[in-house]
Amino acid sequence: MARHIDVPVLLVAAVSSGQGKTTVTAALARKLARRGQRVRVFKCGPDFIDPMLLERASGAPVKSLDLWMVGAEHCRSQLARAAQEADVILIEGVMGLYDGTPSSADLARAFGFPVMAVIDASAMAQTAGALVHGLRDYGPVEMAGVIANRVASPTHAAMVAASLRDIPLFATMPRQSRSMPERHLGLVLPGEVNDLDAMLDELAEQLAFDEAAWSSLRGTRIEVPPAAPAPAAALRGKTIAIARDAAFAFLYPANLETLRELGATLQFFSPLADEPVPDGADAVYLPGGYPELHAQTLARAERWRASIRAAHAADLPIVAECGGMMALADTLTDQKGESWAMAGLLPGRIVMQARLAGLGSQGLATPHGTLRGHTFHYSRLETALAPAAHTVKHPSGAAGEALYRAGSLTASYFHAYFPSNPAAAAALFLPAAV
Incomplete structure (x- = not known):
């Protein structure tokens, strides 16, 4: 009989790059870790720099999930290993939710992950609902809720929440006074930011939770596959x-x-x-x-x-x-x-x-x-x-x-x-x- 583990999993996605997925995922990981929860984070798609930041935020190594490069079976084994040692699993998506072949949405559907949509709400209010409903229904995917980034005020947050209708607003973040510096390949390396841990703590404090919505998050059933045979020791002694x-x-x-x-x-x-x-x-x-x-x-x-x-x-x-x-x-x-x-x-x-x-x-x-x-x-x-x-x-x-x-x-x-x-x-x- 197949063994399984139930653990809350969220795939953090957005309509495009630049919405704040990495910032929000890092803030969420740090906030949960500071509450004493064991957090494991994955990055969807090929990436080297974001996982370094997310590792610093969560306190645990961050690995890749990708249906083509990593493969479904290796994804499953990595998820099973994480589920055995985590209270919650976060997966940062890549680009927009449906971008790429395979996409973040493909990964969510393959494993039954609910999606947490990050939206940059700085230049919108009620249109947020149309955007998120489109993200949910296009695939479709299961939409767990929304984290609205760069929210100007409680009134602004209330307008966004009302526009979402049947989709809960899980959390909001204000516009950040500073952000991780970037260069041509993405963020700078975490080791180059002197006060990175202070920045991550500040982001975690700025992330305002809806506690009721968070406590209602369902568990995702992660199958524990049979142990894969070890590869031949072709490099033994090297x-x-x-x-x-x-x-x-x-x-x-x-x-x-x-x-x-x-x-x-x-x-x-x-x-x-x-x-x-x-x-x-x-x-x-x-x-x-x-x-x-x-x-x-x-x-x-x-x-x-x-x-x-x-x-x-x-x-x-x-x-x-x-x-x-x-x-x-x-x-x-x-x-x-x-x-x-x-x-x-x-x-x-x-x-x-x-x-x-x-x-x-x-x-x-x-x-x-x-x-x-x-x-x-x-x-x-x-x-x-x-x-x-x-x-x-x-x-x-x-x-x-x-x-x-x-x-x-x-x-x-x-x-x-x-x-x-x-x-x-x-x-x-x-x-x-x-």
């Missing part, structure tokens, strides 16, 4: 050196879990601190991040650059994703037009640009099947090196990001989600890379 600092911060926590499940020992180091690739490493993993913001520091990090060149000369497998690849080109030209010498393992130059250069879900065909992931970048690589392969965009099937090989280096703008195909992920870190 030590993988992983760059981890402000320049290389874009890394799925699930990728690290998968590498450990595959038997690898993980050792972290900081190129920004001019730390070399650790002695004894069998492979190197350079995830994405913001090397363009730290190009001058990386250019002066002689020990780091010498060590990655030595690792490459020794034929250690090196996997470089997006920002990791950028740090291995000959040069990197930043947003100010200044050019900096990088490690020089990948011939060519990286140039930052104002326009988005790549965005969306993609998959890489391998001998082990498709390795899924995504891309999101504002730079381009100018190189004479011919691509060894290309990813495939989802769902269009068009050619996506180029994948380059230079000796033992595998480099691409593609961010792989390792749990989507552990065998393919393992092969990247072995001498005979896929």
Whole structure:
């Protein structure tokens, strides 16, 4: 007989980006945590930065849910694990409720999650009802209620509440006097905000609950699937050196879990601190991040650059994703037009640009099947090196990001989600890379 757990779950969604989903989800998570509740938060779709903020707000790791990249079964197992240790589960949606293939609405319907709509009420009153009813009925989805953001006064809140008719107004938030600073890839990293915890506490205090509506929130039945078989320990006995600092911060926590499940020992180091690739490493993993913001520091990090060149000369497998690849080109030209010498393992130059250069879900065909992931970048690589392969965009099937090989280096703008195909992920870190 299938085992299940009932726990309140809310998918926090909106009509579009910019309505305040991340702010509201963070405020809600912090408010509930301060009340002594065990809160687990997920992020819908591929994202690295929002989960860092939500982890800080909730006090627990934040993982990804996505019906295509993560897959329904892995989503289910992650939800079941969270349900066993949580009083409430929050899921921040991506873009608008129905945007994307699959969308946040698809995820809500697949698992029976009620939706909590965040609306920016700053420039509307009664029209809020039309907007929210449209969000509910278009899919349709189950609409648990509404959190109205940037509400001007109690009178304004009352007009919004009346317009919702049969949909409860769960909470309101006033216009925030300050917000998290942003840059080209989204919010700044939480570690760069000195008083972040004070900001989160302030947001939690500003979130005004309807206690009766909150107490009426129903539980969602989460099935606990049978334990999945552990992946073959293809990396047993291998030590993988992983760059981890402000320049290389874009890394799925699930990728690290998968590498450990595959038997690898993980050792972290900081190129920004001019730390070399650790002695004894069998492979190197350079995830994405913001090397363009730290190009001058990386250019002066002689020990780091010498060590990655030595690792490459020794034929250690090196996997470089997006920002990791950028740090291995000959040069990197930043947003100010200044050019900096990088490690020089990948011939060519990286140039930052104002326009988005790549965005969306993609998959890489391998001998082990498709390795899924995504891309999101504002730079381009100018190189004479011919691509060894290309990813495939989802769902269009068009050619996506180029994948380059230079000796033992595998480099691409593609961010792989390792749990989507552990065998393919393992092969990247072995001498005979896929």
